[in-house]
Amino acid sequence: GAVVSQHPSRVICKSGTSVKIECRSLDFQATTMFWYRQFPKQSLMLMATSNEGSKATYEQGVEKDKFLINHASLTLSTLTVTSAHPEDSSFYICSASSSGTGRSYEQYFGPGTRLTVT
Amino acid sequence: AQTVTQSQPEMSVQEAETVTLSCTYDTSENNYYLFWYKQPPSRQMILVIRQEAYKQQNATENRFSVNFQKAAKSFSLKISDSQLGDTAMYFCASSGGGNQFYFGTGTSLTVIP
Secondary structure, eight states, X not given: OOOXXXXXXXXXXXXXXXXXXXXXXXXXXXXXXXXXXXXXXXXXEEEEEEETTSOOEEOTTOOTTTEEEEEEETTEEEEEEOSOOGGGOEEEEEEEEOTTSSOXXXXXXXXXEEEEEO | OOXXXXXXXXXXXXXXXXXXXXXXXXXXXXXXXXXXXXXXTTOOOEEEEEEETTOOSOOEETTXXXXXXXXXXXXXXXXXXXXXXGOEEEEEEEEESSSOEEEOOOEEEEEEO
């Protein structure tokens, strides 16, 4: 149980275009979803936290107009990187937690999306 | 806020031997949780073990066990009978209050055949 998927697993886009990454909880309702960014050989950096039906809360230094997060349902959150630039190339990971699983303190991680901006 | 520190960027261990990864943390929460995650080359985050801070007994999952020292705010991971598949990045994390995670910087573990 508690499976989280991400799509796509890899994406290459041209500089200036936008790209959307989907994060889905497959067998539970995700009341909260998290988006992380991870550079090579580094730890996960939290970008934003989103609760279903509410606006996302962004961490300091993360541009909310560049990284648009939508958590429209209890099973789906999307991250859209707008006007992507090469420096946005990174590994993006989502995770989800649920107050309904009895372990609201735990996060279930997706497999990640590798974004390359050329 | 919480902080998590992993002071060993890289470690190696001979296959079948035992290795201990260190983690210290700082928190003002009364109730919190501690985790060890494994991130293999596939980069999928895999939960290795969790510890609830109000439980004194150290958590154990097969070959993985922790040494939880609450007063010292220490949470080390012991891997027994190391296997080649244990080669990965290992992240220590804490959560409490809300469900936000605080990650350490990671330890790269290599199991040598």
